[in-house]
Amino acid sequence: MKSAVIVFPGSNREQDVADAIERSTGRQPLHIWHRDAELPDVDLIVLPGGFSYGDYLRTGAIAARSPIMSEVKRRAERGTPVIGICNGFQILCEAGLLPGVLLTNASLKFICRNVHLKVETSQSLFTQRYSTGQVLSVPIAHHDGNYFADPATLDRIEDRGQVAFRYSDAAGNVTAETNCNGSARNIAGVFNDTKNVLGLMPHPENATDPQLGSTDGRALFDALAEVVA
Amino acid sequence: MSTAKAMARPDDLMGLTPGEYDRAVAILGRRPTQTELGVFSVMWSEHCSYKSSKKWLKTLPTEAKWVICGPGENAGVIDIGDGQAAIFKMESHNHPSFIEPYQGAATGVGGILRDVFTMGARPIANMNALRFGDPSHPRTRHLVAGVVAGIGGYGNCVGVPTVGGETNFDPSYNGNCLVNAMTVGIAPADRIFYSAAAGPGNSVVYVGAKTGRDGIHGATMASAEFDENSEEKRPTVQVGDPFTEKLLIEACLELMATDAIVAIQDMGAAGLTSSSVEMAGKGGLGIELDLDRVPTREPGMTAYEIMLSESQERMLMILQPGREEMAMGIFAKYELDFAIIGTVTTTGKLVVRKNGKVEAEMPVEPMVAQSPEYDRPWTKTPARPVLDAGNVPAHDPASALKALMSSPDLASRRWIWEQYDHLVRGHTVQRPGGDAAVVRVPGTTKALAITTDCTPRYCHADPETGGAQAVAESWRNLTAVGAKPLAITDNMNFGNPERPEIMGQFVGCIAGMRAACLALDYPVVSGNVSLYNETQGQAILPAPAIGGVGLLPDATKSVGIAFRQPGDTIILIGETQGWLGASLYVRELCREDPVARQVWAPPPVDLGWEKRNGGLVRAVIEGELVSACHDISDGGLLVALAEMALAGNVGFDIATPEDAPALHAFLFGEDQARYLLAAPDPKPILASAHAVGVTAIVLGRTTAGGALTLNGRVLISVNELREAHEGWLPSFMAAR
Numbered sequence: 001m002k003s004a005v006i007v008f009p010g011s012n013r014e015q016d017v018a019d020a021i022e023r024s025t026g027r028q029p030l031h032i033w034h035r036d037a038e039l040p041d042v043d044l045i046v047l048p049g050g051f052s053y054g055d056y057l058r059t060g061a062i063a064a065r066s067p068i069m070s071e072v073k074r075r076a077e078r079g080t081p082v083i084g085i086c087n088g089f090q091i092l093c094e095a096g097l098l099p100g101v102l103l104t105n106a107s108l109k110f111i112c113r114n115v116h117l118k119v120e121t122s123q124s125l126f127t128q129r130y131s132t133g134q135v136l137s138v139p140i141a142h143h144d145g146n147y148f149a150d151p152a153t154l155d156r157i158e159d160r161g162q163v164a165f166r167y168s169d170a171a172g173n174v175t176a177e178t179n180c181n182g183s184a185r186n187i188a189g190v191f192n193d194t195k196n197v198l199g200l201m202p203h204p205e206n207a208t209d210p211q212l213g214s215t216d217g218r219a220l221f222d223a224l225a226e227v228v229a
Numbered sequence: 230m231s232t233a234k235a236m237a238r239p240d241d242l243m244g245l246t247p248g249e250y251d252r253a254v255a256i257l258g259r260r261p262t263q264t265e266l267g268v269f270s271v272m273w274s275e276h277c278s279y280k281s282s283k284k285w286l287k288t289l290p291t292e293a294k295w296v297i298c299g300p301g302e303n304a305g306v307i308d309i310g311d312g313q314a315a316i317f318k319m320e321s322h323n324h325p326s327f328i329e330p331y332q333g334a335a336t337g338v339g340g341i342l343r344d345v346f347t348m349g350a351r352p353i354a355n356m357n358a359l360r361f362g363d364p365s366h367p368r369t370r371h372l373v374a375g376v377v378a379g380i381g382g383y384g385n386c387v388g389v390p391t392v393g394g395e396t397n398f399d400p401s402y403n404g405n406c407l408v409n410a411m412t413v414g415i416a417p418a419d420r421i422f423y424s425a426a427a428g429p430g431n432s433v434v435y436v437g438a439k440t441g442r443d444g445i446h447g448a449t450m451a452s453a454e455f456d457e458n459s460e461e462k463r464p465t466v467q468v469g470d471p472f473t474e475k476l477l478i479e480a481c482l483e484l485m486a487t488d489a490i491v492a493i494q495d496m497g498a499a500g501l502t503s504s505s506v507e508m509a510g511k512g513g514l515g516i517e518l519d520l521d522r523v524p525t526r527e528p529g530m531t532a533y534e535i536m537l538s539e540s541q542e543r544m545l546m547i548l549q550p551g552r553e554e555m556a557m558g559i560f561a562k563y564e565l566d567f568a569i570i571g572t573v574t575t576t577g578k579l580v581v582r583k584n585g586k587v588e589a590e591m592p593v594e595p596m597v598a599q600s601p602e603y604d605r606p607w608t609k610t611p612a613r614p615v616l617d618a619g620n621v622p623a624h625d626p627a628s629a630l631k632a633l634m635s636s637p638d639l640a641s642r643r644w645i646w647e648q649y650d651h652l653v654r655g656h657t658v659q660r661p662g663g664d665a666a667v668v669r670v671p672g673t674t675k676a677l678a679i680t681t682d683c684t685p686r687y688c689h690a691d692p693e694t695g696g697a698q699a700v701a702e703s704w705r706n707l708t709a710v711g712a713k714p715l716a717i718t719d720n721m722n723f724g725n726p727e728r729p730e731i732m733g734q735f736v737g738c739i740a741g742m743r744a745a746c747l748a749l750d751y752p753v754v755s756g757n758v759s760l761y762n763e764t765q766g767q768a769i770l771p772a773p774a775i776g777g778v779g780l781l782p783d784a785t786k787s788v789g790i791a792f793r794q795p796g797d798t799i800i801l802i803g804e805t806q807g808w809l810g811a812s813l814y815v816r817e818l819c820r821e822d823p824v825a826r827q828v829w830a831p832p833p834v835d836l837g838w839e840k841r842n843g844g845l846v847r848a849v850i851e852g853e854l855v856s857a858c859h860d861i862s863d864g865g866l867l868v869a870l871a872e873m874a875l876a877g878n879v880g881f882d883i884a885t886p887e888d889a890p891a892l893h894a895f896l897f898g899e900d901q902a903r904y905l906l907a908a909p910d911p912k913p914i915l916a917s918a919h920a921v922g923v924t925a926i927v928l929g930r931t932t933a934g935g936a937l938t939l940n941g942r943v944l945i946s947v948n949e950l951r952e953a954h955e956g957w958l959p960s961f962m963a964a965r
Binding site for chain 1: 378381382385386387388470471472473475476562563564646647648649650651652653654655656657658660669671784785
């Protein structure tokens with residue numbers, strides 16, 4: 001599998017996700033600087049976590065207008081799998097590749113901790129190694145992860161099975177208490193309507209190594225390794 | 230000299246004493262220009278010159294087989310094997326953080342990061358040591374909120390995990406909070422970058438952010454006491470831009486992978502002044518700067534302003550001839566400023582031009598060599614009497630435990646460290662909340678253990694014992710996760726050194742630190758001194774904060790404080806006399822008691838026992854005999870046990886040994902050199918302890934069900950205790 005991690009000025013989890021991909025595929029992905037002229041032919045595009053452009057203006061807003069993003073859009077439309085994690089999710093929303101937007105956490109504070117995620121569907125190339133309803137323990141580390149969309153959009157993405165993950169408790173209960181950042185309907189991750197683009201706030205790449213406390217993120221990268229092989 | 234002295238001094242000496250001003254005149258052979266006076270003022274400020282502390286700092290041990298570079302450079306460097314080096318330092322940003330907590334703390338993090346990556350290291354972890362005033366003081370909440378947000382705001386954005394630290398509260402910090410930030414980085418041991426200028430004719434290059442009018446005279450401000458007008462000093466606080474810093478880290482490391490850099494120095498305190506003077510001074514050369522080429526944020530800045538600006542995220546470097554264009558390409562990629570602003574010369578002078586006019590022309594060597602050094606008068610802190618536990622009220626253990634675990638100094642710091650990204654980079658093996666953080670060295674099986682420690686109330690009661698204890702506790706914390714302690718960085722926070730009793734605290738703490746460093750083979754490789762932490766004559770409790778770094782050859786062998794499972798045996802390592810003097814038990818629970826609340830001698834530090842007990846603990850962790858380990862410090866034995874129970878959500882059932890001192894002294898005494906171990910099989914540990922003459926006592930077992938049981942009585946449940954322990958800080962911060 002050939003994969004590419006797009007590095008923006010201020011990205012800071014590009015190596016974390018590259019290491020996770022290597023654990024599943026045995027190969028480091030390409031690191032592509034956002035101003036590189038060409039995006040090579042790859043089977044997977046990753047937008048990593050971080051603070052692109054310092055989160056100045058709105059999170060992800062400036063990176064979403066980087067020239068490379070029009071190529072990412074073209075590839076996504078042609079079906080290339082694209083995953084955006086944390087800041088990558090924010091960029092995908094700002095670029096119009098995913099519905100909704102990420103607002104400041106309800107607590108107004110940065111939050112770094114392990115949370116429980118309920119897998120909403122195993123019917124996607126990203127989540128096929130999970131079972132629907134499975135609960136994962138994965139860290140979050142963000143200041144602006146409060147997912148927002150208007151009610152009609154929320155109804156539509158729910159109807160179409162575009163919600164990938166929700167914040168839950170260890171038993172899979174999705175409640176106000178388990179909503180760590182104020183996200184609409186506890187949404188932690190969403191697909192586009194063709195389900196080849198996934199954005200999520202939590203960091204599955206930081207849950208792929210037994211020494212770091214959880215390996216629940218591993219199956220996501222294993223699935224990608226298999227699908228795009 | 231006599232003619233110079235006869236000349237009238239200007240009204241504003243910019244913080245220099247009249248004697249220092251006269252010395253500057255003598256060095257120049259004339260009166261300084263305004264720019265030159267500014268340069269002397271910051272270079273000879275306490276902050277930059279260490280004029281009150283130098284004499285004593287020199288007595289600290291700085292050498293060991295594994296030390297590559299000790300104090301004097303931007304940061305200390307130690308060998309961690311496999312051709313790799315760890316580079317680290319801790320630095321204070323106390324004064325700016327009190328004036329403007331968010332930016333003060335944020336730029337403290339930015340500054341210490343630059344000290345470390347200047348030397349060629351990729352920063353892998355940040356730590357901090359914070360001390361605030363009484364929680365009831367109206368300013369405390371505002372400072373905690375701002376400092377924590379500032380540390381997080383900067384560290385999270387640059388993508389360096391903030392993996393731990395310590396936070397205390399004491400009324401003596403009401404007017405002066407302490408914000409000490411530490412960075413640890415990794416570099417190839419044969420690719421360390423130093424600051425000494427070399428090669429006359431080489432280009433002096435400015436990179437990073439533009440220079441603005443912020444932070445002018447910050448170093449001078451940080452070298453004076455606060456008074457009622459300190460609020461007006463806000464313009465001396467710099468403003469941080471972590472996004473630019475992140476780009477600067479990447480650009481510098483990319484350039485460092487080539488052979489283009491001769492020397493490099495960050496622009497920290499005193500900005501362009503101290504970086505150029507230090508580079509020229511260390512190289513025994515001169516530097517000429519053309520300030521018209523310095524990228525500035527606004528037009529019309531004077532030479533004085535440019536030389537003294539403390540704008541952040543800037544570096545000065547000297548490049549090999551002919552490599553300028555390649556270097557410029559790297560900085561252009563990151564959209565950072567890059568400007569050739571001068572050349573290295575053989576004149577030994579710092580020459581500064583602006584608009585073609587010479588604004589400063591100063592001999593560097595005398596400015597550095599003749600920088601003031603004072604042997605300040607000092608008085609030894611009087612010895613305090615030993616508190617007899619029999620004179621201390623014996624409170625019910627259950628209520629005492631609950632009160633202590635929810636007291637400001639022992640309550641959970643989760644509210645703080647959850648605002649720090651402690652996981653970015655994906656190598657954090659032991660997260661905040663334990664004895665020491667453990668961070669893997671990428672690409673190896675190794676990990677570094679990192680801790681920050683100091684017990685100011687011990688240092689206040691007995692500076693020498695307190696200094697030794699701070700070093701010993703950091704050594705113990707590294708040991709408790711299974712690491713071999715290698716070296717420390719120190720951050721000496723004290724009051725006004727011109728007062729003999731404060732200077733006596735400094736001298737005493739240094740003596741204790743020296744003894745501990747020597748006994749534990751644990752040298753000082755870098756550090757920082759922050760004096761004049763006083764407001765309106767009220768000095769802080771002395772705080773020599775120690776940042777310790779240790780090495781684990783195999784990261785998988787590190788242990789945490791959490792009890793892992795029911796049924797493990799709990800073993801107490803070390804001697805327990807039941808020392809209650811200067812303890813948290815006395816401070817928190819005996820406020821009304823006229824005897825106990827006086828200042829009593831803190832627990833003595835027996836460095837021989839520290840070494841023996843720690844050696845045993847490290848060996849049994851290395852032998853994979855231990856499931857959890859915790860050092861016993863603030864609050865004593867029962868608090869340490871409770872912390873292990875809470876961390877693992879596992880209860881315990883223990884009994885006091887037959888020969889134990891009075892129950893309250895046994896449970897809450899703060900005797901040093903002690904650890905708690907949990908182990909599935911205690912026999913090999915007890916045998917090893919016996920073989921080396923270390924006291925090891927079986928206290929009981931870990932249990933299912935979450936009850937904390939002492940001598941057959943359930944004191945409290947894990948859940949009830951957690952509520953108290955986790956609740957204090959969030960509710961304090963949420964209050965209005």
